[in-house]
Amino acid sequence: MAAEMRESVPGAPRISDATLRDSAHMAGVEFAPKDAAAIADLLVRTGVDRVEVGMVSGPGARDADLIRATHEAVGPERSITLVVVRDRRQVATALDEARRLGVRNVMCSLPTSAWHAELKLGSTSLKLLQALARSAISQAKDRGFHVTFSGEDGARTPTDRLLPYATTGFQAGADRFRLAETVSCLSPWQMQELIAHLVAIEGSEIEVHSHNMLGMAVANSLAAVRAGARWVSATVGGIGERGGNTPLAELLTALRVLHADTRFDLTHLTELSRLALGSSGLGDAFQPGPVTWHAFAYELAGQLSHPEAYETLPAELVGNERRLRVRSRLTPALVSWALADSGLDVDVESFTAWLIEKQQRDGNPLLDQDALRRAAAVFPSV
Structure with a gap:
């Protein structure tokens, strides 16, 4: 049959x-x-x-x-x-x-x-x-x-x-x-x-x-x-x-x-x-769809700033959240987005260049918005 x-x-x-x-x-x-x-x-x-x-x-x-x-x-x-x-x-x-x-x-x-x-x-x-x-x-x-x-x-x-x-x-x-x-x-x-x-x-x-x-x-x-x-x-x-x-x-x-x-x-x-x-670091648990950790994760500033242009439905509708996750693809625009409303006053171009070098030395560990802000907080004293 x-x-x-x-x-x-x-x-x-x-x-x-x-x-x-x-x-x-x-x-x-x-x-x-x-x-x-x-x-x-x-x-x-x-x-x-x-x-x-x-x-x-x-x-x-x-x-x-x-x-x-x-x-x-x-x-x-x-x-x-x-x-x-x-x-x-x-x-x-x-x-x-x-x-x-x-x-x-x-x-x-x-x-x-x-x-x-x-x-x-x-x-x-x-x-x-x-x-x-x-x-x-x-x-x-x-x-x-x-x-x-x-x-x-x-x-x-x-x-x-x-x-x-x-x-x-x-x-x-x-x-x-x-x-x-x-x-x-x-x-x-x-x-x-x-x-x-x-x-x-x-x-x-x-x-x-x-x-x-x-x-x-x-x-x-x-x-x-x-x-x-x-x-x-x-x-x-x-x-x-x-x-x-x-x-x-x-x-x-x-x-x-x-x-x-x-x-x-x-x-x-x-x-x-x-x-x-x-x-890729995803492991056997990777699944497609809107409730996964990566469904609303971005590493491009334009996507973070205009998520409505890229999303079939908003993260909040399925109880998920938008997040930044990046390894080596850091840009000043991405850093600017991550530091917005943080109260941190750093030169974005200099900080980005410094962080790229640090990432390369450390083997490009995964960064999120909190990690970028922690790094910016200690940057002036480095």
Whole structure:
């Protein structure tokens, strides 16, 4: 009976895994290059097509060692790196840095919802967004990259804004569009309807990247595939910012059980989970969803200052709380947020530089807001 209930694989989706990229947004989680190499190797042996690793926004990329380690493990052709897009000049320097690192596949990340565009680009203008997409994609293609372009917060972007943006990207020469359900908000049937609009764009190739705050990331990913998406983005154990991402093991086993998809070697999944969750410090207790310690944890000042732009529901609604958790990704903006209303009077730039050096000496222990304030309290006397 179970076999009779199976459906054929609708389009046999290809899989990209964002463990080594989206984890950088997960408060306090960082991978060492050797762990990244081991994870990338296991992902490719499992059958994952692309290993997404690191972010580049300009010269001196923080994730350079992670990117190099992944390239050495699985080759640059099996890797893809996110390039942050904020303006024409900035993306040129970011693309040059990516090329210096040997990257061959890039994902140009642009915020599509009016909410996120206002926060990150300083404007809600669709024309500006389209101009940035055209510029970034054409610059990337001119440098010889395979180009995926994203719709950050795309799931909350109205179709009369999202579809012209996606169309512009393909017309500029992009190879693939990633719809990011940055803030979990769609039901599977809504996801299916939205993807159907995107796949109708001439020359389109669509990928879906869902977050799991509502526990529907796998269901939404399968719905996207049913509608014609050709790629699904996942992470090992559902690792990722806030409520986590589409968990790889659940996605692949769902494809096997529901669609008789035998393309993947599932024997590596347990080892992958133990390696990724162990080396990241999350351990076996990691679970996605809104009641976990990490669901409302942040290490970016913009997310702490504007949590409503990133949260499916407020922390207080489920009895949880917002918190800061950071290791080596300290910035003056983050420190300023942590010290606000504390009564501590320190030079933020000097204190941040001092604390970064101290963190490096101490092996980058995890910091929260209280730890930052304790350090600031003794800084003048150090």
